[in-house]
Amino acid sequence: MSAIAFAVPPAPHTLRVDYYHTGDGSHETFSLDEIVLEPLPWPGNPDRAVDDTNLGKYQFQVRDRDSNALLYSRGFSSIYGEWETTGQAKSMSRTFSESLRFPAPEKPVKITLKKRDSRNMFVNIWTFNLDPKSMFVNSTKPPQGEPVIEIEKHGDSAKKLDFLILGDGYTEAERGKFEKDAKRLTNTLFETEPFKSRRKDFNVWGLFTPSVDSGISRPSSGIHHRSAIGASYDAFGSERYILTFDNKAFRTIASRAPYEFVEILVNNNTYGGGGIFNLYSTVAADSLWSPYLFIHELGHHLAGLADEYYTSDVAYHPPAEKVEPWEPNVTALLPGASLKWNSLVSPGTLIPTPWDKEAFERYSREMQNRRQQLRKESRPEAEIDALFNEEKVYEEKMFRQEKYAGKVGAFEGANYEAKGYYRPQLNCIMFTRTNYFCQVCKSAIDRIIDLYSRP
Numbered sequence: 001m002s003a004i005a006f007a008v009p010p011a012p013h014t015l016r017v018d019y020y021h022t023g024d025g026s027h028e029t030f031s032l033d034e035i036v037l038e039p040l041p042w043p044g045n046p047d048r049a050v051d052d053t054n055l056g057k058y059q060f061q062v063r064d065r066d067s068n069a070l071l072y073s074r075g076f077s078s079i080y081g082e083w084e085t086t087g088q089a090k091s092m093s094r095t096f097s098e099s100l101r102f103p104a105p106e107k108p109v110k111i112t113l114k115k116r117d118s119r120n121m122f123v124n125i126w127t128f129n130l131d132p133k134s135m136f137v138n139s140t141k142p143p144q145g146e147p148v149i150e151i152e153k154h155g156d157s158a159k160k161l162d163f164l165i166l167g168d169g170y171t172e173a174e175r176g177k178f179e180k181d182a183k184r185l186t187n188t189l190f191e192t193e194p195f196k197s198r199r200k201d202f203n204v205w206g207l208f209t210p211s212v213d214s215g216i217s218r219p220s221s222g223i224h225h226r227s228a229i230g231a232s233y234d235a236f237g238s239e240r241y242i243l244t245f246d247n248k249a250f251r252t253i254a255s256r257a258p259y260e261f262v263e264i265l266v267n268n269n270t271y272g273g274g275g276i277f278n279l280y281s282t283v284a285a286d287s288l289w290s291p292y293l294f295i296h297e298l299g300h301h302l303a304g305l306a307d308e309y310y311t312s313d314v315a316y317h318p319p320a321e322k323v324e325p326w327e328p329n330v331t332a333l334l335p336g337a338s339l340k341w342n343s344l345v346s347p348g349t350l351i352p353t354p355w356d357k358e359a360f361e362r363y364s365r366e367m368q369n370r371r372q373q374l375r376k377e378s379r380p381e382a383e384i385d386a387l388f389n390e391e392k393v394y395e396e397k398m399f400r401q402e403k404y405a406g407k408v409g410a411f412e413g414a415n416y417e418a419k420g421y422y423r424p425q426l427n428c429i430m431f432t433r434t435n436y437f438c439q440v441c442k443s444a445i446d447r448i449i450d451l452y453s454r455p
Helices: 079-083 172-189 247-254 290-303 357-376 381-400 439-452
Strands: 013-023 028-041 058-064 070-076 094-103 109-116 122-130 149-152 161-168 202-207 261-266 273-276 280-284 411-414 417-423
Touching: 013 247, 028 122, 070 094, 079 094, 094 247, 149 172, 161 172, 161 247, 161 439, 172 202, 172 261, 172 290, 247 261, 261 290, 273 290, 280 290, 290 439, 357 381, 357 411
Parallel strands: 161 202, 161 261, 261 280
Antiparallel strands: 013 028, 013 094, 058 070, 058 109, 109 122, 149 202, 273 280, 411 417
């Protein structure tokens, strides 16, 4: 019996909408910047074009303009979405460049941007029509750059999650260092569950782009560098928070490789990183804590995981009214609501789950004070590393003695708040500088990998 050959339709191009997001803590507006036809085919899974995870502070939908059929959707978060919760947003307006990427449609479409309201429900905030055949679609290729580095390839992009590693603050002479850093942290990724078990569901790519200066900016130390992607410490005034606000530079460089998620390695040893859901994550590649920072921040970027710690200083202000967070690993335990991870709760575990919270907070405050003093005195980074090691040893010993260690429950203290928010397990890489995810976080990561890969 002869086999019948079926033609596989080619993947569509990748279309990107760049726009400006302007506002303050109470008002926001949007304006179109540019529609870009990226040089590579769409890398995504055609069977999972519609996002059913209900994650993100925002969501966008692409619908056929004539039939209103939903063609594509994704949840995401943004720098603006974080900035609007800071004190600065109460006294001034700012503009941020943002982008939406999706498979290029054949016919005109309607794009709708949604945002969560006070009840955490998505509501429409911006709608516009787009004609993919418009003469204003920019189809020029990005500037010629370095070739894409194949770090690990396990199959066709449409069947795999494509993970791109970029470098910032690496000079031409540090090209080899970037490749070593990228491969080292890729190994760290696949030593950590659930990534270890899902390794063959990934393709990992690298892109080297030389910077003028070695290292990135750190304004709190008076350091200002010109780097290819524009990453910098001190985002929102937090000395350890690394972001780039140059969205166009980031997108132009990244467009030369297939990607769905992006890691930006910065060529520094000072502790720091950052991660925003469905945007990118960052890590100081030479920090002693880069393995932890890399995995922790990727948890934010890839799976929308919330920070579970609550004793460190952050720039964000808590909401006026508690609502159930959209993030999968924290809960407000609101009256009458079921626990979102109830199916994973260990039998016989009390909800809320008791733990020695007061002792932990006393110790944590002491460590925060010591850290702040070291930074104030501009002490060597090795002294910060030693302090963090001391803290890690103490915490691990403390948690081993807890009755509900290793159990899934609802432990108070999460989402930057000591009261009213709960995390699933006593410890997790989203809570302390450990090296593992809790069961709920693992499940959330698996769900995202499923969205982008297929057998």
